[in-house]
Amino acid sequence: MLNYKHLYYFRTVANAGALNRAAEKLHLTPQTLSGQISAFEERLGVALFRRSGRRLELTDAGRTALVYADDIFQVGAELEDALQNRLAPRAHPFRVGIADAVPKVIAYQLLAPALALAEPVKLVCREDRLEQLAAELSIHRLDMVLADRPLPATMDIKGYSHPLGECGIAFVAARSIGNVLEQAFPANLHGLPLLIPGEDSALRVPLLRWLERKGIQPTIVGEFGDSALMSAFGQAGAGVFPVPLTTVQDVMRQYDVSELGRTHEIRERFFAISVERRLSHPAVLAVSEAARQRFRPQGD
Template sequence: MLNYKQLHYFWQVAKAGGVARAAERLHLTPQTLSGQIALLEENLGEALFRRVGRRLELTEAGQLALAYADDIFRTGGELEEVLRGGRGGRPLQFRVGIADVLPKSVAYRLLAPAMALPDPIRLVGKEDKLERLLGELAMHRLDLVLADSPMPEQAEVKGYSHKLGECGVAFLAAPALAARLVGGFPACLAEAPLLVPGEGTALRGQLMRWLAAQQLHPRVVGEFDDAALMNAFGQGGSGVFPAPALVADEIRRQYGVELLGRTDALAERFYAITVARRVSHPAVLAILENASRDRFGSAN
């Protein structure tokens, strides 16, 4: 059985960045602290620290243990506060990874059901590449990952993809550029300067195949992994740019651009990825239940 006193000592050393500093905080000798951590490592059958020069670094097992220890002692603190008469305890922490290719306005919409829960939620958002976020999810440092594609089949971590919704794709441009384009949509895209999502996005391949099928040959003048950066270049008149139809009106108002047209032949899809098929976190449940009731919308 896990010795939680030893786990607490490990947690304090990891947080303090060294045995001597943690020992001072805990009013223990460094020898006592080192001995307790050694017993914990023996019990777990894994080394939690490795020495690099004069410093201690967490091993991979140590990083995983730290993530669990954070949850354990945070929950313990909440329990103590509730039993001592706290007003409903601290806000429940909701740790979300957001793939950097996902438009920020879409991420906000997807997370809105969690923020509307009657019990307070403390949202901790982290934006990064999907591969790195999945690693954080596997180590239980995240409760959920939002992405524009399901979990890759070749991913080395185990997880489950829950489709939240989809919508068509809109094309927008700065007013001055829109005025120079000839013809209706989509013919106006022919030979137009075009900003496209980066290679790492789910939309990129779809978009290029659709343009070829329409026999349209715009000039690709920029490609972006970050949708907000692409929108900013579009606002400046650098080129026509695509966006999820779901948030096209918001982008039009925010950036002062014009809607050229939209198509359902292209689809932006949005997913929630979890480590378990059956989830228990109330914020995750709220997001999934909202999608199952089709309140996410399919503005096309």
């Protein structure tokens, strides 16, 4: 049987990254803790750490063990909470991965209805690259992934991409840029500093192709894997940046920027990726229904 005290020691060392720091936290001597970790590795038959200078790095087996350790102690915390609050309704965790390229406003708009379900839900959000999130979905560490593109066919992961909707694009900029423009859209973008999504974004290529077709040559001054970071730079006046039409009013209020123009020729799409061919999770169904209300089937 698994020694859970050893598992706790392992998790503490993994999170601390060094034996001495973990020993201080556990009120053990480094020698005692080292012996406990060695006994745990011997029991499992694998090495969980390798030394890199003064730090301890996880091996592949160690990273796998840490995933399960986190889940085990999370469930333990939920058990303790449930027993101490037996009269309160238990909130079931709804674990969602959000791809970096998905605008934060869109993520909120789609996920908020899940918090209004009759059965209490505790939303647990994880933001990362789509490939990493899909890997966690495949081992059931996530219930759903929000993304701006379907699950790549090249990934050896069983999952299903459920379209949530699509919309056109607006170009916005700080008022210091927008107030001095005289030309009509889209010619007003020519020569302006432009912020674009990073290589992981499905919007990047269609955006660049649209600019090329229109003969517009802005100066690309930055590219961002995170939409919120791009918006922050745009707010500071670093350049024009694209936003989905469904969020343009929210972005203009939040970042005090103005709209330079919009187009339906560039479409931003959003997907719910799950391990279910047919959606059945109540929270995922709530997200899907919210998407139907927010995105129109045709046009915007």
